Amino acid sequence: MGFECAKNNAILSKLATNEEHGENSPYFDGWKAYDNDPFHPLKNPNGVIQMGLAENQLCFDLIEEWIKRNPKASICSNEGIKSFKAIANFQDYHGLPEFRRAIAKFMEKTRGGRVRFDPERVVMAGGATGANESIIFCLADPGDAFLVPSPYYPAFNRDLRWRTGVQLIPIHCESSNNFQITAKAVKEAYENAQKSNIKVKGLILTNPSNPLGTTLDKHTLKSLLNFTNQHNLHLVCDEIYAATVFDMPQFVSIAEILEDNEMSHCNKDLVHIVYSLSKDMGLPGFRIGIIYSFNDAVVSCARKMSSFGLVSTQTQHFLAAMLNDEKFVVNYLAESARRLANRHKHFTNGLEEVGITCLKNNAGLFCWMDLRKLLRDSTFDSEMSLWRVIINDVKLNVSPGSSFDCQEPGWFRVCFANMDDGTVDIALARIRRFVGVKKSGDESNAMEKKQQWKKNNLRLSFSKRMYDESVLSPLSSPIPHSPLVR
Amino acid sequence: MGFECAKNNAILSKLATNEEHGENSPYFDGWKAYDNDPFHPLKNPNGVIQMGLAENQLCFDLIEEWIKRNPKASICSNEGIKSFKAIANFQDYHGLPEFRRAIAKFMEKTRGGRVRFDPERVVMAGGATGANESIIFCLADPGDAFLVPSPYYPAFNRDLRWRTGVQLIPIHCESSNNFQITAKAVKEAYENAQKSNIKVKGLILTNPSNPLGTTLDKHTLKSLLNFTNQHNLHLVCDEIYAATVFDMPQFVSIAEILEDNEMSHCNKDLVHIVYSLSKDMGLPGFRIGIIYSFNDAVVSCARKMSSFGLVSTQTQHFLAAMLNDEKFVVNYLAESARRLANRHKHFTNGLEEVGITCLKNNAGLFCWMDLRKLLRDSTFDSEMSLWRVIINDVKLNVSPGSSFDCQEPGWFRVCFANMDDGTVDIALARIRRFVGVKKSGDESNAMEKKQQWKKNNLRLSFSKRMYDESVLSPLSSPIPHSPLVR
Numbered sequence: 026m027g028f029e030c031a032k033n034n035a036i037l038s039k040l041a042t043n044e045e046h047g048e049n050s051p052y053f054d055g056w057k058a059y060d061n062d063p064f065h066p067l068k069n070p071n072g073v074i075q076m077g078l079a080e081n082q083l084c085f086d087l088i089e090e091w092i093k094r095n096p097k098a099s100i101c102s103n104e105g106i107k108s109f110k111a112i113a114n115f116q117d118y119h120g121l122p123e124f125r126r127a128i129a130k131f132m133e134k135t136r137g138g139r140v141r142f143d144p145e146r147v148v149m150a151g152g153a154t155g156a157n158e159s160i161i162f163c164l165a166d167p168g169d170a171f172l173v174p175s176p177y178y179p180a181f182n183r184d185l186r187w188r189t190g191v192q193l194i195p196i197h198c199e200s201s202n203n204f205q206i207t208a209k210a211v212k213e214a215y216e217n218a219q220k221s222n223i224k225v226k227g228l229i230l231t232n233p234s235n236p237l238g239t240t241l242d243k244h245t246l247k248s249l250l251n252f253t254n255q256h257n258l259h260l261v262c263d264e265i266y267a268a269t270v271f272d273m274p275q276f277v278s279i280a281e282i283l284e285d286n287e288m289s290h291c292n293k294d295l296v297h298i299v300y301s302l303s304k305d306m307g308l309p310g311f312r313i314g315i316i317y318s319f320n321d322a323v324v325s326c327a328r329k330m331s332s333f334g335l336v337s338t339q340t341q342h343f344l345a346a347m348l349n350d351e352k353f354v355v356n357y358l359a360e361s362a363r364r365l366a367n368r369h370k371h372f373t374n375g376l377e378e379v380g381i382t383c384l385k386n387n388a389g390l391f392c393w394m395d396l397r398k399l400l401r402d403s404t405f406d407s408e409m410s411l412w413r414v415i416i417n418d419v420k421l422n423v424s425p426g427s428s429f430d431c432q433e434p435g436w437f438r439v440c441f442a443n444m445d446d447g448t449v450d451i452a453l454a455r456i457r458r459f460v461g462v463k464k465s466g467d468e469s470n471a472m473e474k475k476q477q478w479k480k481n482n483l484r485l486s487f488s489k490r491m492y493d494e495s496v497l498s499p500l501s502s503p504i505p506h507s508p509l510v511r
Numbered sequence: 512m513g514f515e516c517a518k519n520n521a522i523l524s525k526l527a528t529n530e531e532h533g534e535n536s537p538y539f540d541g542w543k544a545y546d547n548d549p550f551h552p553l554k555n556p557n558g559v560i561q562m563g564l565a566e567n568q569l570c571f572d573l574i575e576e577w578i579k580r581n582p583k584a585s586i587c588s589n590e591g592i593k594s595f596k597a598i599a600n601f602q603d604y605h606g607l608p609e610f611r612r613a614i615a616k617f618m619e620k621t622r623g624g625r626v627r628f629d630p631e632r633v634v635m636a637g638g639a640t641g642a643n644e645s646i647i648f649c650l651a652d653p654g655d656a657f658l659v660p661s662p663y664y665p666a667f668n669r670d671l672r673w674r675t676g677v678q679l680i681p682i683h684c685e686s687s688n689n690f691q692i693t694a695k696a697v698k699e700a701y702e703n704a705q706k707s708n709i710k711v712k713g714l715i716l717t718n719p720s721n722p723l724g725t726t727l728d729k730h731t732l733k734s735l736l737n738f739t740n741q742h743n744l745h746l747v748c749d750e751i752y753a754a755t756v757f758d759m760p761q762f763v764s765i766a767e768i769l770e771d772n773e774m775s776h777c778n779k780d781l782v783h784i785v786y787s788l789s790k791d792m793g794l795p796g797f798r799i800g801i802i803y804s805f806n807d808a809v810v811s812c813a814r815k816m817s818s819f820g821l822v823s824t825q826t827q828h829f830l831a832a833m834l835n836d837e838k839f840v841v842n843y844l845a846e847s848a849r850r851l852a853n854r855h856k857h858f859t860n861g862l863e864e865v866g867i868t869c870l871k872n873n874a875g876l877f878c879w880m881d882l883r884k885l886l887r888d889s890t891f892d893s894e895m896s897l898w899r900v901i902i903n904d905v906k907l908n909v910s911p912g913s914s915f916d917c918q919e920p921g922w923f924r925v926c927f928a929n930m931d932d933g934t935v936d937i938a939l940a941r942i943r944r945f946v947g948v949k950k951s952g953d954e955s956n957a958m959e960k961k962q963q964w965k966k967n968n969l970r971l972s973f974s975k976r977m978y979d980e981s982v983l984s985p986l987s988s989p990i991p992h993s994p995l996v997r
Binding site for chain 2: 101
């Protein structure tokens with residue numbers, strides 16, 4: 026428009042807060058590399074395979090079969106249309122009672138039936154994204170901080186911080202003890218914050234972990250609950266991967282820990298669960314975010330906030346029918362775990378055959394792959410260089426550890442549940458070829474490649490907070506695309 | 512729990528910010544009166560008739576017929592299931608391209624085809640509630656203020672202020688000139704804010720107006736645009752009632768004004784539209800909120816914020832199919848306007864027969880009813896007393912003007928499109944009987960009633976900001992219920 030508009034500076038500064046290094050980041054180009062050249066088995070067999078998306082695509086057939094048997098669950102079908110008016114017109118922020126019941130029951134099933142969830146405490150939000158933001162809005166004021174074990178989900182930087190003004194303080198976990206959360210690291214992070222006069226309001230746990238794919242054991246959970254309780258901190262447990270546990274040890278929810286006799290001294294009012302169906306049922310498009318709090322005031326406050334991100338009643342109605350079908354749910358959860366276990370085994374065995382190991386994991390839709398041996402040197406610049414080779418030459422879009430605030434270069438998250446068997450095998454073949462080339466000692470070739478990276482005009486600088494998923498979606502792209510890391 | 516928890520005070524204070532007089536408000540009891548005794552033609556013919564909900568229930572038959580002809584539009588039907596996986600898995604915050612195209616086309620149709628909307632500027636949000644909050648988050652910082660002509664939609668106090676920390680400054684409109692927005696009142700509100708060192712960021716217009724049901728004429732729109740442009744203020748136009756215009760003059764969108772040659776000097780970057788399908792299509796449960804901005808940076812910022820309140824892709828897919836059916840849309844809009852006009856005429860004629868007049872209106876799902884003559888005296892206490900009689904004795908749940916920040920006691924918003932013909936007639940009969948009693952001069956009876964109100968142990972105090980819709984939903988109610996004012 027060519028107008029001078031001082032007020033627009035405010036908007037641009039808001040955008041900048043969100044984007045930080047944003048679309049100038051080296052990842053953005055990597056992302057474009059995928060967007061411009063996506064793999065297709067027939068149309069583009071040499072394209073980039075997307076292994077950066079934590080999507081659960083292994084069990085759509087089960088859901089589709091259920092739909093065929095239950096057309097009445099859709100209010101937009103001839104069979105279900107009698108409910109259209111009442112459902113389309115329903116906008117109470119408590120949600121459909123049958124939906125809340127179904128969610129509570131599903132949460133019980135995904136936690137092995139060892140704990141009860143009260144439908145009256147189930148609060149809706151717009152996906153886990155909205156749920157995460159809302160719980161922070163409920164618990165904290167701008168400037169307050171939450172501790173979060175790192176590596177952690179990159180979009181926490183947007184979801185938890187952007188509009189709330191809250192800070193995140195990482196609790197650094199290390200490969201030397203398999204990235205476990207130690208009491209020492211928690212204490213250090215908390216005390217450092219105190220020394221800096223930062224008001225710590227709570228701790229956020231992702232269990233099962235994204236990106237590690239591991240579950241927290243009872244001992245660690247109890248120790249963390251004791252710590253937060255002792256310091257009067259909130260404990261927010263993001264359990265959105267609960268049903269992706271495919272191997273022993275079984276998943277332990279914070280809800281179970283709260284019922285343990287040993288923990289009866291703990292203040293339940295400080296404990297909150299974030300849940301979702303995006304991962305466990307593979308339905309990210311449906312935007313089911315849940316806050317389940319043991320604190321009445323938080324339930325009430327979050328419920329009022331849910332007006333900003335209610336779930337479409339069309340979707341509530343459909344899911345209520347499906348998730349209240351106990352036989353379906355039991356079978357779905359068992360079959361989904363079985364398929365994830367098989368896929369995980371097949372993929373990690375393939376990696377092991379070429380000498381690549383992953384952190385041992387029993388959950389999630391991904392592995393935490395150790396490529397430290399392939400780095401030129403132990404720096405994040407090297408990690409970025411390797412990442413560029415993987416995306417541009419090996420043609421796999423994986424996510425570098427730095428995007429998860431991992432403090433050790435050389436770790437990569439690789440997703441394995443967003444593709445079919447054939448694509449997994451092609452990905453494994455590409456890795457095999459790549460590692461073969463690396464190992465064959467074709468030094469001249471390797472040197473040539475190194476030179477090529479250096480000539481690359483892209484800055485390989487590193488910023489720990491720049492890999493927000495929202496940063497990575499080119500606005501101008503005409504085709505729908507997905508963020509790098511989910 | 513019995514625990515002392517200092518941190519919980521923060522949550523309680525947040526709740527208090529939202530609730531203000533909240534569940535202790537006299538309205539809460541009125542609301543309970545409806546919830547405990549809802550009208551049903553057979554089961555509870557003497558129950559309270561809900562006339563406080565701006566719902567559009569007159570055209571569900573047209574939508575249902577379309578669904579029967581188009582079962583493929585549902586991904587949860589046998590006919591549409593082939594799209595299930597792709598749609599359920601889609602979570603791009605740009606939304607389905609066909610959905611944005613459909614929304615842009617629908618917005619054009621509801622504005623008489625006199626202006627084009629660019630699908631690339633259509634940004635999703637969680638209902639108008641989420642859209643309103645997001646646009647404020649984009650444009651303002653905590654402490655900043657927006658001017659808003661009063662009477663205005665009560666939930667603005669929550670949607671625009673609660674989590675953003677922004678203030679609303681009313682521009683008072685008066686019955687003496689039919690509640691028109693005068694240049695003088697705008698200037699006064701702006702200058703008073705300046706004097707108080709409040710940073711005014713913009714002006715929010717609701718056109719067509721809720722609660723007035725009137726549309727703004729070109730002259731007023733141009734004058735307001737000139738004012739905001741001159742002071743470098745944002746102009747946010749809430750046009751969620753665009754398609755409820757049922758009589759002349761026709762609706763004029765701010766988008767049309769921007770294209771007027773006379774206004775070419777204006778900075779388009781300062782203009783933004785909020786839209787929704789909750790009122791125009793009667794689909795509040797589907798949570799379709801839209802931000803349409805003429806400012807690229809706002810589009811980009813709002814799009815990133817839409818992650819907190821995306822529309823379910825199940826719903827996007829369904830609406831894309833329906834709203835891209837041009838023949839259906841043209842017929843729906845014409846028929847909906849015709850039915851609203853008939854209902855409005857029938858209802859206002861009924862009121863006129865007993866001497867009750869309304870502000871002349873050509874839009875909306877309600878009338879702005881003038882009951883000043885029925886007040887004991889011209890105070891808000893009297894308005895509350897009359898409101899209590901109307902809900903408890905006449906058994907109609909209408910909304911008092913004070914809840915809309917109206918400065919003159921005696922006005923009430925009465926919704927007429929959330930019920931069938933028979934219920935309207937029963938409501939009219941009750942009003943006729945009530946006014947008859949009032950007029951019959953049965954003074955002893957009237958006196959008796961007055962005493963009864965005074966004995967009532969409920970405080971009838973008045974606060975202009977307490978009628979947030981969220982305040983009015985009893986948390987403990989086992990049945991789904993809706994807020995008092997929408």
